[in-house]
Amino acid sequence: MWDARRIKHCRVCGSPTHYQVPADDNRERAVCIACGEVHYENPLNVVGTVPVWREQVLLCRRNIEPRYGLWTLPAGFMELGETTEQGAVRETVEEAGARIELQGLFSMINVVRVGQVHLFYRARLEDTRFDPGPETIEAQLFHEHEIPWDQLAFRTVRETLQHFFADRANGSFGLHLGDIT
């Protein structure tokens, strides 16, 4: 669950906030009791890739919480100053140290419970030299029959991989939209 009512103090003046519905609004926001600043909390995007080398897909084993030690596609929070595509490439570089050529948007999955939208792009690995960053224990290529399905970190990773192998078997890659509520 996202952290409800986690804004206790005003980012502008530091005074306490009070959750109330502002005059021109229809839901509760953290409003500063001193300066009146309204603080909005909204869903965030997680951007990543499905990096492919011939018949294999690259997964990263997480060196951080949550889901320490489990396998994931390279992905992370989109940052200010970048596009969704740039963010997906950056996360692949940071987590796997992999060089990729980005391909099409492949999945967009709402994860309502945690206030996130996960976006995965297909990507072609340019070589098989990986240099995992501090958030990754190891980066490894997997054939479909080798995927550690019971050791995947996130449901969006599982669903994206399932769509990927199904589409590959059908010979055509689509865009997959879904919700996890």
Place this chain on the structure above:
Amino acid sequence: MWDARRIKHCRVCGSPTHYQVPADDNRERAVCIACGEVHYENPLNVVGTVPVWREQVLLCRRNIEPRYGLWTLPAGFMELGETTEQGAVRETVEEAGARIELQGLFSMINVVRVGQVHLFYRARLEDTRFDPGPETIEAQLFHEHEIPWDQLAFRTVRETLQHFFADRANGSFGLHLGDIT
């Protein structure tokens, strides 16, 4: 431009923050000088629709800043607790008071300068009774030749409408990905 360095105080304890690169990070964040809380700032999603009645598209004239008095597709910030689709429907109800049947995702445009990703879905209007909310001066249906191109509020609205009419002329609606940098 997004508000750089706008977090002056810690949301947890109210103490001042200092922008610095946390130990396990690679970019500056607002870090509380007292409790150490790290405050992340990330792009936000704006979700909306292209509501269609037969040959016409519904536009709303903005009753709020920015771009007061200009025309827009119904859209607004995605909220916690909803999917992108639910947010697009909600904004259409709130801004136009329109009843719609949502169709496919139609455009996703990164607006890097303001830290936003705009997502528009095609939608079929169920009737032509509109009940604009407080953020809208009027809601009106437009044929293609009537679109007030020089009075549109946002570039993502312009680009989405251009794609819509081009696709309609071609007889097939695709998904349009783009960046405004």
